[in-house]
Amino acid sequence: MAQQASEEEILLAKRIISAAERHDIPALHILLKEGSANVQDPTASVATSPLHAAIAACGKAEDGKEAGDDAFKTVELLLANGAIWNDLNKEDETPGCIALRLGQKKIYEAMVEAGVRAELLFSKMEALGMGGVEAEGEENEEADETRDEQPAAKKQKISEEEAKPVEEAVEEQVLDDVSLDNHAYLKSQLRYKPGILLDESDNAVMMDWETQIMQRHAETLIPKAGLRTMNVGHGMGIVDTAILTHDPSEHHIIEAHPQVHQRLREQGWYDKPNVIIHEGRWQDILPKLVEQGVVLDAIYYDTFAEDYAALREFFSEYVIQLLDPAGKFGWYNGLGADRQICYDVYTKVAEIDLHEAGFDTEWEDIAVPSGLHGSSQWDGTRRPYWTIDIYRLPVNTFVK
Numbered sequence: 001m002a003q004q005a006s007e008e009e010i011l012l013a014k015r016i017i018s019a020a021e022r023h024d025i026p027a028l029h030i031l032l033k034e035g036s037a038n039v040q041d042p043t044a045s046v047a048t049s050p051l052h053a054a055i056a057a058c059g060k061a062e063d064g065k066e067a068g069d070d071a072f073k074t075v076e077l078l079l080a081n082g083a084i085w086n087d088l089n090k091e092d093e094t095p096g097c098i099a100l101r102l103g104q105k106k107i108y109e110a111m112v113e114a115g116v117r118a119e120l121l122f123s124k125m126e127a128l129g130m131g132g133v134e135a136e137g138e139e140n141e142e143a144d145e146t147r148d149e150q151p152a153a154k155k156q157k158i159s160e161e162e163a164k165p166v167e168e169a170v171e172e173q174v175l176d177d178v179s180l181d182n183h184a185y186l187k188s189q190l191r192y193k194p195g196i197l198l199d200e201s202d203n204a205v206m207m208d209w210e211t212q213i214m215q216r217h218a219e220t221l222i223p224k225a226g227l228r229t230m231n232v233g234h235g236m237g238i239v240d241t242a243i244l245t246h247d248p249s250e251h252h253i254i255e256a257h258p259q260v261h262q263r264l265r266e267q268g269w270y271d272k273p274n275v276i277i278h279e280g281r282w283q284d285i286l287p288k289l290v291e292q293g294v295v296l297d298a299i300y301y302d303t304f305a306e307d308y309a310a311l312r313e314f315f316s317e318y319v320i321q322l323l324d325p326a327g328k329f330g331w332y333n334g335l336g337a338d339r340q341i342c343y344d345v346y347t348k349v350a351e352i353d354l355h356e357a358g359f360d361t362e363w364e365d366i367a368v369p370s371g372l373h374g375s376s377q378w379d380g381t382r383r384p385y386w387t388i389d390i391y392r393l394p395v396n397t398f399v400k
């Protein structure tokens with residue numbers, strides 16, 4: 001809506017939001033011909049979109065009894081008309097967050113599906129070079145708007161379009177958060193402290209509460225001794241330590257940050273038997289390993305300041321070339337872990353993209369340590385990258 005909304009526009013916005021709130025589908029059908037499914041009422045004390053209003057009006061699902069068909073169909077109608085799945089209200093909630101909080105599971109699932117559709121469409125548009133084009137039509141509008149709310153997780157998701165201002169900022173040396181750009185992060189000063197690795201912008205790069213998760217990744221990827229393994233991203237060395245307990249015949253570590261190389265040196269990793277360290281970005285190292293014909297039985301990926309597109313490139317370009325036909329691939333599944341719906345959406349998007357690249361994915365749910373959320377472990381960090389209860393651990397094998 002224009003900054004200075006006319007009285008007519010405000011009235012239309014109020015009518016659309018009110019119809020959404022009442023789950024009045026016939027009225028919405030008519031009103032959405034005149035106005036957008038993403039209107040905001042600028043005079044309302046709490047800004048809310050029609051989708052937020054429709055879901056909030058469902059109230060709490062008591063004794064598992066969820067809202068009826070009209071509510072569900074209202075949500076579907078708004079989504080079909082381009083309502084943004086991850087729009088935030090003033091309480092910092094997406095419509096899906098409200099559905100989850102109210103126990104409206106069916107509507108929550110519809111919101112997850114909408115998020116998956118929008119993200120897949122958005123990445124297809126990016127691939128076709130249409131990411132920055134003014135989108136036409138409702139579906140495109142939806143895709144173009146999916147960047148409203150990004151998972152502010154350990155691994156930042158930024159699209160190419162958003163990366164442009166970031167790149168400019170990097171050139172001008174004004175980037176306030178180095179985790180928004182891999183090159184800026186790799187040039188930044190790191191701090192190793194007990195139990196935590198921080199970057200220059202106080203982002204937690206790695207924390208030791210993830211030890212059990214790292215050990216389980218190693219176990220699920222390396223079922224016996226004598227295998228050829230690789231880990232990308234050394235960090236605090238937790239997963240590399242776990243991998244070595246499984247006695248690989250060769251273990252490759254790819255790491256790009258000079259201070260992490262220094263740490264690897266200080267801790268004697270260069271002298272460990274069967275360990276081969278590759279200094280540099282995986283983007284530069286892996287093409288050479290492919291050329292040399294390296295084949296691996298287990299590959300693990302856990303980098304930092306890289307987006308989902310980097311992970312997708314990693315498995316669809318390189319894992320498929322480096323992994324033995326019977327091998328296993330795992331990655332740190334942390335995207336969107338500061339918001340349940342983002343985590344659920346990115347987990348599904350990854351599964352779909354992995355399948356397209358030729359992998360089957362099995363998931364194992366691991367409860368994160370209780371009391372992690374809001375604990376003093378996050379003191380001194382820019383923000384907690386993990387606020388949800390369950391880590392979904394992926395194990396990927398080639399489709400048989």
Ligand SMILES: C[S@@+](CC[C@H](N)C(=O)[O-])C[C@H]1O[C@@H](n2cnc3c(N)ncnc32)[C@H](O)[C@@H]1O
Pocket residue numbers: 182205206214232233234235236237238239240254255256257260280281282283302303304305306
């Ligand atoms: C989250 S930490 C890895 C933590 C590790 N799994 C552990 O158990 O301690 C991410 C690591 O990836 C490295 N990294 C970031 N971008 C990279 C890139 N493009 N290529 C290689 N390493 C990268 C970072 O310097 C950092 O050491």
